[in-house]
Amino acid sequence: MTTTAVTATEASSPPVTFESLSPISGDVVGTHPVHTADDVASAVERARVEAEWWGALTFDERAKHLRTWKAVMTRRINQLAELMHAETGKPRGDALLEIALGIDHLAWASGNAGKHLKRRRVASGLLMANQAAHLEYRPLGVVGVIGPWNYPVFTPLGSISYALAAGNAVVFKPSEYTPGVGEWMARMFLEAVGRPVLSVVTGYGETGAALCRAGVDKLAFTGSTATGKRVMAACAESLTPVVIEAGGKDAVIIDDDADLAAAADATLWGACANAGQTCAGVERVYVHERVYDDFLAQLTAKARDLRAEDSEDTKIGPITMPAQLDVIRTHIDDALARGGRAVVGGADAVGERYVQPTVLVDVPEDSLAVTEETFGPTVTVTKVASMAEAIERTNASRYALGSTVFAKKNAQEIAAQLRCGMTAINGVITFAAIPSLPFGGVGESGFGRIHGADGLREFTYAKATARQRFKPMMALTTFDRTEKADQQLVKIMSLLHGRGSTLPKR
Incomplete structure (x- = not known):
């Protein structure tokens, strides 16, 4: 089956193309069409x-249908x-881990859409007791999804799966770095369902x-904050609503009663997994x-044993x-120039393609390595006198996507004071793997939610009856209402709402 069955290309003349390249070798992985505005408009129609x-x-x-698609992807x-x-x-x-998590979210969305979206009766209130009130969530129609390259399956499926389960068709624009992955998923959908409800440009x-x-009818975007602002501006021209999952600068807070071995292991993985390319x-x-x-x-001992290299058994790509x-180079150089030290x-x-794990200490809070999204296998470690100071510094960032707390006695109390969309x-990052939990940020990390019941409802409109x-x-x-009424x-x-007030009578 060719990709033309699920992409926008229908022109008789060959389209302009581009190549996706291996970041390991620079070799060509695949050649794909550059779809024009007319192509995209046709795909949406x-x-x-x-x-x-x-x-x-x-x-x-x-x-x-979605279970069939899930099974096809799982088998392959x-x-x-x-x-x-x-x-x-x-x-x-x-x-493999990323795909498994994406498939798990697809399973949850398809199995729970009816529970959270179907028509149900809601309370009418005493004043309107003669009315039967119902609420349902209806599909918007066509949802556009612009996906990232860092998690080209898990992240876009967080929008695609939930939009499809809610009853929408989806036009997906994958990153130019991972177009083949997007086309593959659409081909598997067409094979499973028989109709291109999911298509790719x-x-x-x-x-x-x-x-x-x-x-x-709605656009879901995942990417940098700067690009997210441009997406919003473009969508604003037609009042197209958007879901924006943008940048992050997530912090780990470690209290004095934390399991330090577990905290060091989690910190290193959270900083360096996927070469640090994780929002x-x-x-x-x-x-x-x-x-x-x-x-x-403990952190530096573990980090020194970790290498990013071109080998079959490398842990970092x-x-x-x-x-x-x-x-990444600029952030490290800025931190060192301003008094920071690299202990790893x-x-x-x-290097030319790889970045080795880097642990920075004594880095000023206004340095680039603390204020801007680095998106590499680097981390700053800062000493604080109290958890109040840690919370204040965490919340000072303009980004507010996720966070982590390692503590025993006061973990929940600390987590409750963090201004962000999610806390582990x-x-x-455990919250991302739980399908029933919404995922998204506040501030310059974006708005709207994917995953969970909120993610399903994000791609619907509420219909009240x-x-x-x-x-x-x-x-x-x-107009026949009487004075007696x-x-x-x-x-x-007065009976319903007049009691409990501390205001004086007038």
Whole structure:
């Protein structure tokens, strides 16, 4: 089956193409069309036809189709992992883990959409007791999804799965670094379902901008904060609503009663997994002064044994986007120039394709390594006198995606004071793997939610219905309303709502 069955390409002349390259070797992985604004508009129009069919199915019927898609991807999980490894460079084991988590979210979304979205009766209240009130969540129609390259399966499926389960058709624009992964998932969907309810357009930023302007009913974007602002601006031209999952500068807080071995292991994994290219990855650590030295010693010992290299058994792959190497180098150099020290890695950690784990200490809070998203296998570790100081420094960031707390006695209390969308306690990024929990940030980390019931409802609109069951005791919504009815209304309101007030009577 060719990709033209699920992409926007239908022109008779060959389209302009681009190549996806291996970040390990620079070899060509695949060649893909650069879809124009006309191509994207046509894809959205075709998706609207599919949305009418898909949206008319019952929740159970859609769930059956999505389970078939899930089964097809699961049976071919190694094939997808190999393609992801080729396009991103991430180790195959990490690719398998990512795919498994994405499939688990697909299973939850398809199995729970009816529970959270179907029509149900809600309370009418005493004043409107003669009314039967119902609420349901209806699909929007066509949802556009612009996905990232760092997690090209798990992250876009967080929008695609939930949008599809809610009854929408989806037009997906994968990153130009991972177009093959996006096309593969759409091909598997077409094979499983038989209709292109999920379709793909490929290209660069202009293709994504065209999707914003193509008349989709909602746009879900994952990427940098700067690009997220441009997406919002493009969507604002047509009042197209958006879900923005943008950058992060997530912190780990470590109290003096924490399990330091577990904290060191989680911090290193959170900072260096996927070569640090994780929006909710660990970039800052605030450690209580009483355990700072012990924690730092354990962290550095583990970090020194970790290498990023071109080998079959490497735990850390290359930096997928070449331009990010300069960002990582700049952040490390700035931290060192301003008095910071590298206890692992440092100025020479950034190579032509790989970045070695880097642990920075004594870094000023206004340095780039603390204030800006690094998106590499680096972390700053800072000593604090109290958890109050740790909370204050964590919340000072303009980013507010996720966070982690390692503590025993006061973990929940600390977590409750963090201004961010998600917090893991005595673990790292665990919230992302739980399908029933919403995922998203505040501040410059974006808004809106994927995953969970909130993620399902994000791709719907609420439809409210009130039906009169019997005539009201008082005729209030009429010009024939009497003064007696007004007085009765005052008495009823006094009985219902007049008690418990501390305000003096007038």
